[in-house]
Amino acid sequence: MLEQSDMAHYLLSLGLVKPRDVVDGSVRVVDVSRRNCVFVATVRADQAYVIKQALPRTAHTLAHEAAVLQVLAETPELAAHVPAVVRYEPDADRLILSTPGGARDWTDHHSTGRFPRVPARVLGRMLAALHRVPPDGMETLPPGVVRMWGLSLPEPPSELLFGLSAGGQDLVARVQASRSLCDLLSELRESDAGGAVVHGDLRWDNCLVIAPASSRRRTRVLLVDWELAGAGAAGFDVGTVLAEYLCAWVGSVPIVDPADPARLVNRARYPLRRMQPALQDFWSAYRRHNPESPTLGRVVQLAAVRILQTAVERAQGLAIPSAHVVTLLQLADNLLRQPDDAARGLLGLRA
Numbered sequence: 581m582l583e584q585s586d587m588a589h590y591l592l593s594l595g596l597v598k599p600r601d602v603v604d605g606s607v608r609v610v611d612v613s614r615r616n617c618v619f620v621a622t623v624r625a626d627q628a629y630v631i632k633q634a635l636p637r638t639a640h641t642l643a644h645e646a647a648v649l650q651v652l653a654e655t656p657e658l659a660a661h662v663p664a665v666v667r668y669e670p671d672a673d674r675l676i677l678s679t680p681g682g683a684r685d686w687t688d689h690h691s692t693g694r695f696p697r698v699p700a701r702v703l704g705r706m707l708a709a710l711h712r713v714p715p716d717g718m719e720t721l722p723p724g725v726v727r728m729w730g731l732s733l734p735e736p737p738s739e740l741l742f743g744l745s746a747g748g749q750d751l752v753a754r755v756q757a758s759r760s761l762c763d764l765l766s767e768l769r770e771s772d773a774g775g776a777v778v779h780g781d782l783r784w785d786n787c788l789v790i791a792p793a794s795s796r797r798r799t800r801v802l803l804v805d806w807e808l809a810g811a812g813a814a815g816f817d818v819g820t821v822l823a824e825y826l827c828a829w830v831g832s833v834p835i836v837d838p839a840d841p842a843r844l845v846n847r848a849r850y851p852l853r854r855m856q857p858a859l860q861d862f863w864s865a866y867r868r869h870n871p872e873s874p875t876l877g878r879v880v881q882l883a884a885v886r887i888l889q890t891a892v893e894r895a896q897g898l899a900i901p902s903a904h905v906v907t908l909l910q911l912a913d914n915l916l917r918q919p920d921d922a923a924r925g926l927l928g929l930r931a
Contacts, residue, residue, distance in 0.1 A: 581633055584611055587619050597623050626681045630663060634673035641807040642675045648809045651718060657709035661802055679802060682791060686784035693850055699789050700858035702801045704865030707817055711776040711870055715811040718777050727780045727808055728816055730888040731769040734762035747898030751891055754909060764916045768881060780808030782820040815874035818866060819882030822927060825855045827890050830907050838903040856928035863929050876931040877919040884915035
């Protein structure tokens with residue numbers, strides 16, 4: 581397993597950087613590890629390499645991602661919006677990807693409280709193109725990987741439950757205490773359809789914006805981290821995009837009374853009214869370019885599943901769920917119960 585200090589020499593040995601780049605300090609390496617050991621090496625301002633190294637339990641994910649990206653590279657509408665595979669070393673469980681330099685993820689891009697419409701529109705078109713890719717021949721999801729594990733919260737598998745902190749277990753208990761919420765999740769689980777090629781993990785961290793050549797505006801969108809890609813429910817991809825906006829909104833509300841989280845909703849740092857134009861452009865572009873798109877009601881319900889998963893993830897490490905985590909649970913419940921009203925009232929969307 582290569583360390584951060586090894587990256588410059590490793591890229592040099594492959595001929596991906598030049599000696600003078602290393603000598604003059606043009607190569608900068610950042611550790612962005614999550615599921616795997618991942619380093620991003622920026623070379624000057626126009627080139628970046630992502631070096632992914634699998635842990636023993638995740639070795640299969642890199643082979644899967646490499647195969648998926650090679651298929652997408654042959655899809656004209658998507659080739660410019662995914663990383664390029666530079667090298668895959670199965671013996672070392674190592675994958676090297678190439679991306680343009682100067683990219684910002686959507687969390688950083690939206691940190692000023694601005695929610696640009698053009699990238700949202702581009703993302704809608706990209707997702708529509710992805711969901712039109714025939715799933716035949718696409719790599720299957722690695723064994724044991726479940727994207728919509730939130731659907732299992734009424735009766736979670738023991739490995740999920742025992743891996744949770746006290747705060748996470750408390751949140752699962754709150755889900756199980758609501759018969760109506762459990763019934764809605766069970767209905768969704770039984771009706772789950774997976775007939776499209778999906779990204780599977782469209783959180784903002786995996787959506788990058790880049791300025792095209794001869795422009796300073798970041799309007800080009802690049803999707804990274806394709807480890808969970810493959811055949812699945814298109815609505816979960818679209819719902820995850822909506823969920824990220826809603827989670828950012830909830831996280832920006834100052835909640836002083838957990839029993840009344842909406843008391844200061846008008847003081848949200850990221851108010852929904854600022855997000856709605858981007859959301860409308862995203863949904864309109866997706867619908868326009870994918871005639872077989874899932875219904876808006878189903879998308880909103882799957883957004884609720886993503887929000888539930890986010891709530892559990894954020895409860896990890898806590899002794900008790902925070903007020904914001906509990907509010908995410910309440911929001912997910914409302915979206916599942918009244919998806920059409922939520923689409924209009926919260927998101928500003930029409931079917």
